[in-house]
Each structure stands twice: as C-alpha cells, then as structure tokens.
Amino acid sequence: MSQLNDLLRDLVVANRILSNEDIVDAYGHISVRHPDNPKHFFMSRSLAPELVNRHDLIEFDQQGEPVKDKRQPYLERFIHAAIFEARPDVTAVVHAHAEDTLPFGLIKTPLQPMIHSGSFIGGKVPVWDIRKKFGDTNLLVTNMAQGRDLAKCMGKGNVALMRGHGFASAARSIIEVVRLSVYLPRNARIQMAAMQVGKPIPLSKGEIAARAAGYRPHAPETWRAWEYWANRAGCGDMIGEPHAHAPEDESKRVPKHDRKPKR
Numbered sequence: 001m002s003q004l005n006d007l008l009r010d011l012v013v014a015n016r017i018l019s020n021e022d023i024v025d026a027y028g029h030i031s032v033r034h035p036d037n038p039k040h041f042f043m044s045r046s047l048a049p050e051l052v053n054r055h056d057l058i059e060f061d062q063q064g065e066p067v068k069d070k071r072q073p074y075l076e077r078f079i080h081a082a083i084f085e086a087r088p089d090v091t092a093v094v095h096a097h098a099e100d101t102l103p104f105g106l107i108k109t110p111l112q113p114m115i116h117s118g119s120f121i122g123g124k125v126p127v128w129d130i131r132k133k134f135g136d137t138n139l140l141v142t143n144m145a146q147g148r149d150l151a152k153c154m155g156k157g158n159v160a161l162m163r164g165h166g167f168a169s170a171a172r173s174i175i176e177v178v179r180l181s182v183y184l185p186r187n188a189r190i191q192m193a194a195m196q197v198g199k200p201i202p203l204s205k206g207e208i209a210a211r212a213a214g215y216r217p218h219a220p221e222t223w224r225a226w227e228y229w230a231n232r233a234g235c236g237d238m239i240g241e242p243h244a245h246a247p248e249d250e251s252k253r254v255p256k257h258d259r260k261p262k263r
C-alpha cells in the first residue's frame with residue numbers, strides 16, 4: 001500500500017479515535033499533510049468525525065480551499081492551512097473544543113505538563129485570544145489571517161489554547177497528534193484538581209526532554225496505543241499490520257525511487 005493510502009486510512013481511524021475519546025463531538029477535526037505535495041493537506045468534508053470514511057476526505061490547498069471538490073468543507077479549515085504553512089516540521093493537526101482544556105484559556109495560570117503522559121504538551125501552553133487582533137468576532141477561525149495569527153501564537157510549540165473556544169495541536173505524525181490531543185484534556189483535568197487543593201508541581205524541563213527522547217515511532221508501545229484506541233473506537237479491523245506512525249529517521253531514509261513497495 002502506498003504511503004498516501006496508509007495515511008488516509010490512518011486519518012479515518014484518527015477521526016474515529018478522537019470522537020470515541022471525547023476530544024471531538026459533532027465539531028472538531030484532524031488533518032494530515034499530503035506526503036507528495038507538502039503544500040496540500042487532507043481533511044474530511046464537514047462531517048462529525050465519528051462518521052468519517054475514506055470517501056469523505058478532501059484534499060485542500062495551501063490557502064485552505066478544497067481542490068476540485070464541491071462538497072461543504074469545515075468552516076475552520078484555515079487553522080490547519082495556517083499551521084501547515086508556518087510549520088514545515090508538522091504533519092498532522094487537530095482542532096477541538098475538549099471541555100477540560102477550556103478553563104485554562106480563561107485564567108492567568110498556564111496549562112502545563114503535570115503528568116508523564118502529558119509531557120508531550122511540551123511546556124507552558126500559550127493562549128490565543130482572537131479578540132486581541134480581530135476585535136469582537138464569533139470566535140471562529142474563518143480566514144487565513146486569523147489562522148496565521150493562531151499559528152504565530154503556537155510558535156514552535158505543539159499546542160495553543162484558544163480563549164473561550166478550544167485548542168489547536170500539531171505534531172510530526174497522526175498518532176503523535178492524536179496522543180497529544182487525548183492527553184491534553186486529561187492533563188488539564190489533573191492540573192485543575194491539584195489546583196483546588198494546593199500548588200501543583202509541573203514536570204521539569206529535563207523530565208519533558210527525557211520523555212520526548214524516549215519516544216520511538218516504530219516501538220511496540222506506540223503501536224499498542226494505536227491498536228487500543230482503534231479497537232475501543234470500533235475500527236480495530238481498519239488499522240492493518242503494525243506500521244510507522246512518524247517519518248523514519250533521516251539516517252534510514254532512502255530516496256523515493258529506491259524504495260520497495262511495502263507490501
């Protein structure tokens with residue numbers, strides 16, 4: 001199967017997982033960069049993620065517009081287009097409204113990694129306030145200027161909260177952005193619970209770095225999480241054999257024409 005087919009299959013599975021884990025509901029979305037045309041990306045048409053199938057996926061251009069597809073796209077597709085534009089290192093993006101993250105968009109105390117599985121948040125999470133630059137809006141990201149302002153707030157990080165709205169997260173692969181998006185609200189919940197009884201102790205920079213260094217895209221632990229989430233979401237039969245969920249190491253990378261078909 002080609003890399004593109006693998007990615008699109010994983011994108012469908014990721015939609016189902018994010019829904020089943022209560023990260024998205026009728027709203028929220030996940031996208032993946034086109035492996036052969038880095039300026040483009042794929043995302044579902046306007047549809048609740050739980051219902052997304054392969055034929056619902058649309059290719060988008062760098063301005064966030066569908067490529068030769070007249071079906072209704074998500075209104076907030078510019079979140080994805082702008083993050084892909086600003087961050088060549090990013091392969092997958094999630095936008096969601098998970099409730100447990102929302103309080104940290106409203107208060108001065110930053111959301112930050114508190115639990116080992118929250119380490120991939122990376123550090124204190126910035127909060128993007130659409131009102132600062134765009135005044136009173138309906139809070140939705142409906143054009144590239146707003147998307148770019150959000151991407152700027154995210155900077156080189158993995159996630160930005162959106163005041164009164166939700167969050168955007170970005171990572172090198174679909175599984176990494178799914179994991180980040182699943183553990184972000186859990187970490188927020190723990191931080192909130194700890195703040196009610198005292199002053200929580202966040203992970204140190206060294207601990208966050210040690211966690212990041214230990215992550216391997218081909219490791220059985222990585223597949224274990226994917227398999228678990230997919231089965232819980234009722235699509236365990238869709239995931240195929242264990243396969244990579246992040247770009248291979250640069251050292252192992254071979255020129256495209258030298259690659260053998262995977263199967």
Ligand code: MN
Pocket residue numbers: 027028076095096097140165166
């Ligand atoms: Mn939204």
